[in-house]
Amino acid sequence: MKFVCYKDKIIKALNSVVKGVASKTTMPILEGILIQTNDNEIKLTTYDLELGIEYVMECEVKEQGSIVVNATMFTEIIRKLPDSEINISVNDNNLLTIECEGALYKLATMNPEEFPELPKIEVENSISIEQSALKNMIRKTIFAVSTEENRPIFTGCLFEIKDNKLNVVAIDGFRLALRTLNIPVQVNDFKAVIPAKTLNEVNKILTESFETVKIGVSKNQAVFEMENCKVVTRILDGEFLNYETVIPKNWQTRIRVEKNNLQDSFERISLISSSTIEKEKKYPVKVSVDIGKLTILCTNQTGDAKEEVFISTEGQNLEAGFNPKYFLDSLKAIDEEEIYIEFGTNVSPCLIKSVENNDYVYMILPIRLKGE
């Protein structure tokens, strides 16, 4: 194997595929990158048996072949080379040789035959959307994914195509995040729950561009296809919550509030509510809605905190306990200046919604206050 490439081009490829490298594994081959030539292209592949990434790039191939090399070491060396032409080849001792100006590196390699094959995917359904739109939807839902392994289905985001809309949903038992995007072309309905780990990596590979990404699903696998790059992942097994049935349709109290003001108040009061010597105890904050005013209160050993925020109020007054972190996570994922918050009783979930459209719903369950 022998090829010549420019540093900036191969670095772009490596930055994409290294995200599929296994980090904690007893199989050294999974810490490697499979490099394969194919006429005047090279293909880089990484696969941790759950998530696989392929990147194809044109370059000047002088001798066909394939090899597996440790991903971290190879990437780090390439990253530190001068911005110049790089000669990469395999020598007679099966060492991968990297030459660039005065630098000459020879790395131990592994047998490409031992590299596990990526699953072949028979795509049954697919949609194409802008990369920046998908990136946005992932970023604004993924924080609500469950980290508890005892309900694996909730460690991923539901991708649901329904009525020409893409809904991305995350649930962790205490809150829900839902983002919706209209799909301008006719597409089939389908559902798939993609592991959060995969989405985190996909999110890093996606660019803030109008270029499209195609999401395809088969029975057990999903694939994200970009121009040079393809991400293959397993789909989580099991039935996702029928989330629409748990989102309240009516409210008894609705407020309209400046998002940043509310976010700042929750940030400050979190300092008090999260600062407690008894780490395991969760101190909720008390949220009270009156006419024109929302008050947040918290008291513990560290001190006493009160935040008042101007709002417009509709409906009844209310008092309920909440974990301020859940509010903060949701508010940070919202770009609008003003939002609606809809409350039911002090034991029913509250909803954060747009005042302008139906692009998102964040739902947060209340916490019972002491003495209630």
Place this chain on the structure above:
Amino acid sequence: MKFVCYKDKIIKALNSVVKGVASKTTMPILEGILIQTNDNEIKLTTYDLELGIEYVMECEVKEQGSIVVNATMFTEIIRKLPDSEINISVNDNNLLTIECEGALYKLATMNPEEFPELPKIEVENSISIEQSALKNMIRKTIFAVSTEENRPIFTGCLFEIKDNKLNVVAIDGFRLALRTLNIPVQVNDFKAVIPAKTLNEVNKILTESFETVKIGVSKNQAVFEMENCKVVTRILDGEFLNYETVIPKNWQTRIRVEKNNLQDSFERISLISSSTIEKEKKYPVKVSVDIGKLTILCTNQTGDAKEEVFISTEGQNLEAGFNPKYFLDSLKAIDEEEIYIEFGTNVSPCLIKSVENNDYVYMILPIRLKGE
């Protein structure tokens, strides 16, 4: 106690003094900030019994008094308040009350009588230099300080005033860093070894400005005085190495090299030399000097690396082993484009020097190569 201040002003003060707050202590009072009013000023003080910081700022004092409050909590709350006027007072229950727009925080306090007094310093000798110059000298020597507590004197930098020059010196047994600055006014000779921990904090407080900082020393203490801020520290006991005697006066091989090229080569080869399964084993790199060319070699389980750098050579050819980290640390601290490196034999230290002036000397001891 009661005063009114603007957020940006008190944040500047807090950013300076929090660096003197004890991080791991069994005495909660040392995690506090002492706040004292004095006519139309407040003074903030922190002291971890080794390093003390005082900051004085003007503000509208409405009631005189003093209090100690947890530094982290107080600073974090102030940092997250709106950019506005802040009312700070102590109420009848001895809670520190912070009011700013809709936010009201009450924090537990501690007795100011229990806060340890900063040592009074009888300054015997002092010099004044520009803050940016001191910052520069600290940053460019401190990395060579010893981290081993068995020779405490080398865990600090020597500040030596001699012949109207300030020399700052750090030594860790394997290398030495020396920076020199001419003092344009007549000053007395003196010496003091300042703990690296203090210098790290002083470095963060110093600004990149022409404003001066006055360094004063007494028998056991040193003080750094800036406009509103004063840092007090103990001096390390003991005799510092007579460093001038260990720096070689002559060379047998001298090279002139582009600093960045050499630095890049050492960075790359460090990837190989530091990547070994046997973590405790140190793999030195082999440095060879020939006419016009410096070669760096390293071989271990990970692979083989060779770097060639163009140089101008004077004197003999040479081969010696070195820890590339020591070269990297020194090269990163040099701003010049070209440098001299002077070698003796393969068991004597090498020196990195400026080609233009005598502002610095970095000395690195060689490592015996396997098979020598």
